Amino acid sequence: MRSTVENFLASKPGKLFVRIVQIGLGLLFIYASLDKIWNPGLFAKSISNYRLLPLPLLHISAIMLPWIELICGLALVTNRYQRAAYTIIGGMLIIFILAIASAMSRGLDFNCGCFSVDSEESNMGLMKVVQNVGLLFSCVLIEYRARVVHLKQAATLD
Amino acid sequence: MNQMSKLIKDIITLVIVSTILGVSAQVVLPNGIGLRTEITVVGDDSTGVAVASVSINPNGASEAATNISLQKAYSAYENGSAIFFDARSPEEFGSGHIKAAVNLPVHAFLDSLNYLENLDFNKHIITYCDGEDCNASIDLAADLKMMGFAQVNFFFGGWQEWRDAGYPVGSKP
Numbered sequence: 001m002r003s004t005v006e007n008f009l010a011s012k013p014g015k016l017f018v019r020i021v022q023i024g025l026g027l028l029f030i031y032a033s034l035d036k037i038w039n040p041g042l043f044a045k046s047i048s049n050y051r052l053l054p055l056p057l058l059h060i061s062a063i064m065l066p067w068i069e070l071i072c073g074l075a076l077v078t079n080r081y082q083r084a085a086y087t088i089i090g091g092m093l094i095i096f097i098l099a100i101a102s103a104m105s106r107g108l109d110f111n112c113g114c115f116s117v118d119s120e121e122s123n124m125g126l127m128k129v130v131q132n133v134g135l136l137f138s139c140v141l142i143e144y145r146a147r148v149v150h151l152k153q154a155a156t157l158d
Numbered sequence: 159m160n161q162m163s164k165l166i167k168d169i170i171t172l173v174i175v176s177t178i179l180g181v182s183a184q185v186v187l188p189n190g191i192g193l194r195t196e197i198t199v200v201g202d203d204s205t206g207v208a209v210a211s212v213s214i215n216p217n218g219a220s221e222a223a224t225n226i227s228l229q230k231a232y233s234a235y236e237n238g239s240a241i242f243f244d245a246r247s248p249e250e251f252g253s254g255h256i257k258a259a260v261n262l263p264v265h266a267f268l269d270s271l272n273y274l275e276n277l278d279f280n281k282h283i284i285t286y287c288d289g290e291d292c293n294a295s296i297d298l299a300a301d302l303k304m305m306g307f308a309q310v311n312f313f314f315g316g317w318q319e320w321r322d323a324g325y326p327v328g329s330k331p
Contacts, residue, residue: 037183040191042268045301049265059195064173067180071172084168107247 009145010152018145019079022086025138026076029069029089032114036066050099051106068092083146090139097132104129223285223299226311228319231284235325240282243302245294246317255317256286257326264294267301274305282309289318 008014036043044062047053053061068088075085096114104125114128184190226234234240235256242259244251251261262270264287283302287294299312313320321327 037180038187039189040184040187041189044191044195045268049268056195059191060193062191063180063184063193064177067176067183068173071176071179075172081168081172083165084172087165088169088172 006148009148014145018142021138022076022079022082022142025086025089025135025142026073028135029073030077031073033066033069033073036062037070040066050103052099052102065092083143086139086142090136090143093132093136093139097129097136100128100132223296223303223310223312225314226284228313228315228323231286231311231313231315231320232323232325234282234284240284241277242313243283243285243298244317245285245287245298246292250288252329254321254327254329256320257328259286259328262298264298264301267298271305274302277307279306280308282311283307284311284313286313286316286320289316290314292316 009018040059040062043066044058047061047065048055048058069092072085072089075081076089114131181193184192231240231242235242235258242256243262244255244259245262245264246255247263248261251259251263255261262285283299285295285298285302287298295312295314295316299310302310
């Protein structure tokens with residue numbers, strides 16, 4: 001089973017598949033960043049709802065996070081600095097998952113600020129955790145393919 | 159090892175580029191905010207709570223909301239001169255609240271922006287929560303002030319003081 005997956009990932013269709021996943025992830029993060037970049041104040045308010053960050057860090061986080069999302073999204077789409085980009089995105093997703101789970105466990109119910117600061121976005125819930133886990137899986141898949149290709153190339157050279 | 163140090167170098171590069179762009183953009187963006195979170199203390203010595211003054215509306219009022227006594231809150235209720243906002247959760251609101259109050263959970267403040275934008279910004283607003291054990295009324299009052307509402311008070315005695323005084327209550331969500 002494992003070698004079938006590895007063979008697929010190392011093949012041309014596998015390469016194309018992972019590239020599509022990478023571009024999709026990049027476009028999603030570019031989209032997710034735009035509304036927050038335009039409304040940093042509302043995004044700061046959104047972060048403050050989680051009650052996890054110390055108050056003095058609210059503004060700087062609201063300024064930095066959406067731009068990191070945008071730059072990493074662009075890196076994934078253009079296939080430059082892509083390993084650093086999906087590593088950062090993976091790390092951010094783990095933090096988002098923990099923050100949403102923590103808010104849910106404390107009974108907080110509000111717009112998560114995941115994709116926009118729009119009040120129409122759906123509120124906290126297990127679905128948000130599942131969405132983020134799915135995105136995290138995409139990052140793992142891209143890294144897994146990179147390792148498979150690296151190992152195959154090393155084996156060919158031997 | 160070489161790959162790992164390249165990865166770390168690339169991560170640092172992306173974070174630095176993002177930070178420079180993000181900070182510079184605040185100067186250009188119409189809704190740009192400062193790097194420092196302004197923290198104001200809302201309330202007097204006994205009720206003071208530090209809240210972040212998040213710039214929801216750059217033209218929002220800068221002076222903090224103040225406390226209002228039970229008697230003054232009740233006369234505002236009798237005159238119909240104020241809107242009461244209950245800052246507690248919908249479940250707590252459903253189990254009992256000040257009559258004619260509107261539920262506006264403080265954590266769901268952003269969900270209520272569309273509703274709030276259609277209100278008269280000069281209308282007198284009184285926020286409350288459970289009582290002296292909670293600060294949600296103070297947080298909500300600060301948010302409303304930042305949004306630009308001119309007359310905002312928090313009723314710190316809250317639901318407990320109102321109920322104990324035997325004043326009109328509602329229990330439907």
